[in-house]
Amino acid sequence: MSISRVPGPDNLYVGGAWVLNTEAGRKKVREQNITHVLSVIKFSFEKWGEEVQRFKHMSIDVLDDEDSDLLVYFPAAVRFIDSGLNPPEEPETKGDGPSPGGVYVHCAMGISRSVSCVIAYLLYKYPHRFGAAQRRQTAKETVEKALVLVRQGREGVQPNNGFMRQLELWWEMGCPADDDSAVEQHPIYQKWLYERMLKESRDVHEAPxxxxxxxxxxxxxxxxxxxxxxxxxxxxxxxxxxxxxxxxxxxxxxxxxxxxxxxxxxxxxxxxxxxxxxxxxxxxxxxxxxxxxxxxxxxxxxxxxxxxxxxxxxxxxxxxxxxxxxxxxxxxxxxxxxxxxxxxxxxxxxxx
Known part of the structure; x- marks a missing residue:
């Protein structure tokens, strides 16, 4: 699957790592005026040589595993994406107006990790599109709506079950992103971590x-x-x-x-x-x-x-x-x- 544009007003793209490792993929990146790359995988731009200077790059090294904690990285990820779509030196777009920058979010295949971060951004930036009035009651439905939107631009994508649950929690929290520790300090996240700890204890037949x-x-x-x-x-x-x-x-x-x-x-x-x-x-x-x-x-x-x-x-x-x-x-x-x-x-x- 090639680089795919996320439906909406932003120059937001999602895909796999191979795009950045082939000449055809690099050409596509140049054509879309992408200035920011979020790698939801361990990734290096060494092969790009001096051209790497055209990008601002952020890397989140997390496995595509249901037990991986991607939720804690959402605040930093959505702020990075937003800084590319709405650079500080440019007037920030309001509502659904077009944005000047281009951001490419990728993982290995462009199916699970990268899509999770894209959905996290959509829920953060455009809550009115997905039903912000009743967060806890509609968390599952809201995340599904955002996934359907991404699929309109990239068929077959599907975050793993663990990431889907984390996106629901992200929505229930109100998508906090004031700083990198916004999720880590949230009571919902702390309760979720505690429940994970209890499960680990149960799996080895021990009390916490x-x-x-x-x-x-x-x-x-x-x-x-x-x-x-x-x-x-x-x-x-x-x-x-x-x-x-x-x-x-x-x-x-x-x-x-x-x-x-x-x-x-x-x-x-x-x-x-x-x-x-x-x-x-x-x-x-x-x-x-x-x-x-x-x-x-x-x-x-x-x-x-x-x-x-x-x-x-x-x-x-x-x-x-x-x-x-x-x-x-x-x-x-x-x-x-x-x-x-x-x-x-x-x-x-x-x-x-």
């Missing part, structure tokens, strides 16, 4: 290192900024049936039924996120075990955990699983004062 366990309630408290949550998530809070101690608020309850199906009232388990009160049960590194009420005056057995996952009575698997037995807990509507909370940085209310 206790020091690496992410307790979701501590993550919330650690945000360190004032925020107001109004009905953040509908649902019921979970309390110990014996002592009435709150075990989980609605935001930490994990749905465990496929999208589109209503959770069955016959489910014997309520699954929740990993919370800090579970620390004593998890710190010995066991793959599975019991969960007890954190109230020291109660200590009732209320459920179990299994890093390898558990199968609910409704036949759904939840991995990892932190399960509370419905016969041992009560599910109650949160008090109205719990529905509206204001979180302040430590010390603002006189306490730590």
């Amino acid at each position: 290192n206790p020091e690496d366990i992410r307790f979701e309630d501590e993550v919330e408290q650690g945000k360190g900024v004032a925020e107001i949550e109004v009905n953040q998530k509908e649902g019921k809070e979970i309390r110990c049936k014996k002592c009435r101690r709150i075990l989980a608020t609605p935001k930490f309850v994990v749905p465990h039924v496929p999208t589109g199906r209503q959770e069955s009232s016959n489910c014997a388990h309520v699954f929740i996120e990993t919370l800090s009160w579970m620390r004593p049960a998890l710190e010995d590194g066991a793959l599975e075990g019991r969960l007890s009420c954190p109230n020291t005056k109660c200590g009732a057995t209320i459920g179990r955990f299994a890093w390898q996952g558990l199968k609910c009575t409704c036949s759904e698997w939840v991995v990892p699983a932190f399960s509370l037995n419905r016969s041992r807990v009560d599910e109650v509507a949160p008090r109205r004062t719990d529905a509206l909370t204001i979180r302040l940085p430590p010390g603002r209310n006189g306490s730590l």
Whole structure:
């Protein structure tokens, strides 16, 4: 496959590495006035001699593997592409107006890695084309729309499943690209990395290192900024049936039924996120075990955990699983004062 133009107002092209290694390909590059080359592969311009000076070049050395992390490079990649299409010395184009520069994005074959970076740029630059109003609800559909657009200019391209998922996360994050670490610092990316770590542990039949366990309630408290949550998530809070101690608020309850199906009232388990009160049960590194009420005056057995996952009575698997037995807990509507909370940085209310 030769060099292909991405449909749209920009002089944006995608293809394989061979284009840059043949005279015919080099001629095509010259004809398209390409000034910037993004190599999503380890690549050198040594064969170009002095002519290499006509290009600005960026290289991202990543394998075309579902487990490769391309997401973390998206901020740098989209800013590089944009600098070629809209040079700083030129007035930046607005809307869908034409751009002056030419950018070639390539990998080995121009099918997966390079196309992923092109899609990342389209989502970043033109979110209005793909449905910016509801990012999380439409992430999968949005990425597919962008892929369809690229295929109009280059048939048969298909990022691997891992990259497709990373593009969905990129969209859910809001395509942050203020600096190279914009993704790395994002909570969605950090949660994704944590889930990858858990999978690696499961693959070798081990529990994660206790020091690496992410307790979701501590993550919330650690945000360190004032925020107001109004009905953040509908649902019921979970309390110990014996002592009435709150075990989980609605935001930490994990749905465990496929999208589109209503959770069955016959489910014997309520699954929740990993919370800090579970620390004593998890710190010995066991793959599975019991969960007890954190109230020291109660200590009732209320459920179990299994890093390898558990199968609910409704036949759904939840991995990892932190399960509370419905016969041992009560599910109650949160008090109205719990529905509206204001979180302040430590010390603002006189306490730590």
